[in-house]
Amino acid sequence: MTCKFCQKREADKKNTHYLTDGIIRSCLNEDGANVREKGYMFEVSNSTPFIDFNFQRETSQNSILEALGREPTEEEIANAKQIAYSVDYVFCRTCEGFFTEIEEQFSQTILPRLRGNDLTGTSELSFPEKTIMRQFFLLQVWRTSICDPIFNIPPALQNELREILFDKDISEQRINAIPLNVTYLNTLGDDFEYTKNLVGIGIIDGNYVIFFNDFTIQVFENEASIKYVDIYGINAKDTFNHFTNRNEESFIIKVINNTERIEVSNAYFRQEKVEKQLNFYKEIFQKQCLASFGQMPSERLTAAFINGIIHDKDCTDATRYTADRILKYSYSFFERLYNYR
């Protein structure tokens, strides 16, 4: 296969991280230094009903899937074993060296001003080194779009990014024209704190988003496609335009303080995980009705089943979405249905 970057040489490089390893490692904790929690790695897509967890983590979601009789597929197990966000034989060694240069520039000049600093009370930071910023974050966007089919950015944007990154002498105007929004989630405390951040890729209401541990990247094809979307409290309607850089003098980053940062992960779990789980229960319920009664349940009956999951007082909030509770709840719900018939 030919390298997707130079489009000339043989793609001979194994284990290329398409999300910079030095950024995501502390969240995913691949070294196993802290096995208690592995960070949240996921993909959100409008086209799939579930959040696609790429690795096996001891979550209630996993237990629920298990309890409901679904084993992880071969593919999911293979994905889980793969090194996170890395690919083999997509790029060549020469291009990999070029990526590393961009990454090192960022981690030497920009990262120390962010990571490890208490930015409480700071809501934004401005960087005159806009080219270093843009190259680094746009590299993440472009590589991810090449390596992860879920992140299907418009082909015109993908081409433009490759050309901009490939030719360092290309006019500054072109690289500066890409609308790029970066948020920094100030992470204070020990390494374990980083595992509470998110690493994942999503297209959320048409916005292309990369959750990149203590960074969030949002990119747009052009000025006209810039759109405010609420993303777990990361964006604010009145400042979104301000923080979306294009043709800027200095590159502006939005800063979210440590307390609000934890709220972002919480909001993610509330909004996405629970919602997707509910869709999952709905499907299971419909299948079970079909199997038991030979017909699909009415919307009203399905709603009653789901409402009970969310609101019934047969459990505590802590156990509401555990496999044990869902099974007991479903059992008694079906028992009532049988009895009524």
Ligand SMILES: [Zn+2]
């Ligand atoms: Zn190459």
